[in-house]
Amino acid sequence: MAALFRLENSRDAAAIQRILRHLTDWLHAPQQAGLRRSFTEWLRRVLLPGRLPDITIPAMQELQEVDDMLAERVQEWYAEYERKGLQDGMRKGMAQGMEKGRCDEARRILLGLLTHRFGPVSPEVEAQLQEADVATLEAWTLRVLDARCPEDLFND
Template sequence: MLQGYRPQLRYLLLDEGRYNDVELGESQNLVSALFQLENSRSTEDIQAVLERLIDWLKEPSQTSLRRAFTVWMRRVLLPAKKAPKVELPPLTDLHEVHTMLAERVKQWAEEWKEQGLREGRQEGRKEGRQEGLQQGEAETLLKLFKLKFGEVPDWAVQKILEADKAQLDSWVELILTADSVESLLG
């Protein structure tokens, strides 16, 4: 009864992942250029496609297509793939995108490299502090062992030095009630 109202849709699936760069480069159409831009891995790839688009869309009647590609690249492609967290200048034409990429790519690479170095240093400092705290806790535990039990066997020293923070915390809490090194460390 309601089947007459059910939409009857047909569609054509375009799977951009099924085409390789060679196939896309050989066909000269806007869809292949769009797929190449989507699949690009470097700014050099983007610039090569841009040069072809500029050549293909040079007629005055194609101004709206140039503008559409420019807006899509500024709002979608570059922020998502190539220039995350980078403020892009207003761009109105493919020539401007091409020029901007040529000028800014080196700057972005340096900024990303510096950002990576800063993040790496911060991560290294954090890990270093944690390792230092853990090593200090192990040394304190060894001192407590010596004070309570006298000489600490080599196997116990090794076990303490290899223990993680949670295990060290547990032993520090239990050392006051332990009867021997063996009973505490197992």
């Protein structure tokens, strides 16, 4: 009975697996075949559909089959989570790389315009350009036409 309550309170497939392994060991005797089948049927029809709604639960006769099915599913889920994590990481990395590229290009253009118009810029101006984001660099680029000196870009 305690195993039944632990199964009902389990949070994930790995916890269910641990309890199932304990149950399989505990109910291994041939005279407990009926109880094993009852547990298996309850797992298949009640517990697993409620805990794992996204998977189709095949017909099973023994607790070991449930354990095997869960072990296979858990491996598939880990592989899927890993794949999704890699995809998300790549997507975020590409977005960050593109943003950095846009920022570097905006900085390069603004520095070129400043140098063309005013000559070499001071280290202080270069430092401000290095710290600015793309939107700020683009706004400053528009101010180059009206600026009397590079420092005018930074005055709102």
